[in-house]
Amino acid sequence: MPIATNTDFTREEVRLALRNPGMPLEALRRDVTPIGMHYVLVHFDIPDVDATTFELVVDGCVRTRLSLSLDQLRARPAVTTPVMMECAGGGRAHLTPRPVSAPWHDEAIGCAEWTGTPLRGVLEEAGLLDDAVELLFTGADRGLDQGVEQDYQRSLTVDEAMTDGVLLAYAMNGEPLPPPHGFPLRLLVPDWYGMASVKWLRSITAIAEPFEGVQQTQLYRYRRSEDEPGTPVTRKKPRALMAPPGIPEFLSRTRHVPAGRTLVEGRAWSGAGAIERVEFSADGGATWGDARLGEPNGRHGWRAWSFEWDATPGDHELSARATDAAGDVQPLDSEDAWNLGGYGVNAVQRVVVRVS
């Protein structure tokens, strides 16, 4: 993707932002993100799929080709679970120079309650043959990217696809999937960034060679130059975000907070394990105090945290940072996470607050 060296944004970035909403950060006070507040990233157009004639095809290196209607999928064992979802491009717009794509800052997030049937059961019923190495997931959305016309496609290895928690999801917060979230069916890979959770899913093909498509070999790779192959973007890195306290100014979004004890609340998550610690800073990251952690919201949800901050008159920069069970901690500076695609930029949030 192109790289911008100036701090202003292109019209293409603005139009992507208008098509692809973030979650307003005040929703970080909620365990479950309402439909219409959850972030959306749509690569091409939102397809209009007819649920009455819909069939999910499972084919390729399988003993039994399957063709499953929505009713047949709904009749299978069902799981309902909160899943924190995040776009791999979250934080990209904090980088200098800046990869030109969806200009996410901190809001490419959401945590809905998803209902679906475990993928593993469907794959076991189809019966993977010994030569199957990956499952290829194809959506109904089609367009051009990196000069290649394509259906949106991503693959998982057999082991990744058979993992507990991977779902074929047909409901979000108890409702049929809204069109931007993949109606009528999507894949859900809870620990990974969102690109793996293929929407408008229409086929699953067991393949004998690793998938080499654009969304896997050219995009969604950590690399610092076009010359290196890089490593694939997979699990979400740890991150803590706060609901900005006080009230905002319309254009600048600067926060105005009355002096005194202020409860700062937020949520934290990681794709590599439970959140073990969240710290809060009111001085731009110079000093930190431990936040109080709430109960985890399921194995794949986010975890609430809060900090009683004594707001004193003046301007302050508030931050939070998370540490996960793998020992990974957020960097202070976005540039430490710089990469060509602007993926996984999980530097600490910085919220400017004016106390009076």
Next chain:
Amino acid sequence: MPIATNTDFTREEVRLALRNPGMPLEALRRDVTPIGMHYVLVHFDIPDVDATTFELVVDGCVRTRLSLSLDQLRARPAVTTPVMMECAGGGRAHLTPRPVSAPWHDEAIGCAEWTGTPLRGVLEEAGLLDDAVELLFTGADRGLDQGVEQDYQRSLTVDEAMTDGVLLAYAMNGEPLPPPHGFPLRLLVPDWYGMASVKWLRSITAIAEPFEGVQQTQLYRYRRSEDEPGTPVTRKKPRALMAPPGIPEFLSRTRHVPAGRTLVEGRAWSGAGAIERVEFSADGGATWGDARLGEPNGRHGWRAWSFEWDATPGDHELSARATDAAGDVQPLDSEDAWNLGGYGVNAVQRVVVRVS
């Protein structure tokens, strides 16, 4: 608001775009916009209102002060109707120089089915006193704009408030209002731009003098310089938009269409009366042909149109323009609609298409 003379966008504009989603234009193929695809404009933060303790207060110059719970509002006569809604800032980002605010292009639109009770009945029950000249509507959202800390407030004259079709709405597409759309209650002024339809409505006050707040005297006025008082922004101007045909390129959104007969579909609306004509152009507005009109979708919905276009190889610029019952027609050039706030910029849409 500030004015930008360069073509790039500021970080403030991008962050407003990420908070305030547009409707992806492929939804122009639908009569009813699903929740999660309808545009949203939130001036401050989305408040978290407790519906169980919620009360709408009607006070001021009335014979009987009212305090109505959500159950009491739902027990009143109910109307369900499609309403086309549009932000007054739609088209702003096409202007040069550009007013710096939410950087809408063509997507600040949506047409949902709203359910509520007529405002007139509630005002009649309260009994407006003779000295009442306006009704002031106050939302639960609070912040700073134009240097003034404020609740979001707008007024209507008594005549405007008593108009048929003005609702106190508590449902959208048959569901309780989603938080970004005003849960649990909003005003709905069908023919006007969206700023009049106050969300998170908590009080209606009959006042004896015209309201002079920021959202009415400083913002939402047509004027070409800070010196002139200007005229208030009220009804939606006529507009036709198409669902861009073919498939998109991810970043540029350029459309790719196979040669041959192509059905171009869209919707048109006006706040000044029915849509009487929609024209289509495939040569940048040099020549026009009449589109076929569908049935109007209620008195306040949008009207479907379509045009069978013979797509020939090469690059084309597609446009549509609407004429309403008042005889108003869309301008070809955004600059003809230039004003300081970037309001009501209803110049024809321009969609670049590559046919092969």
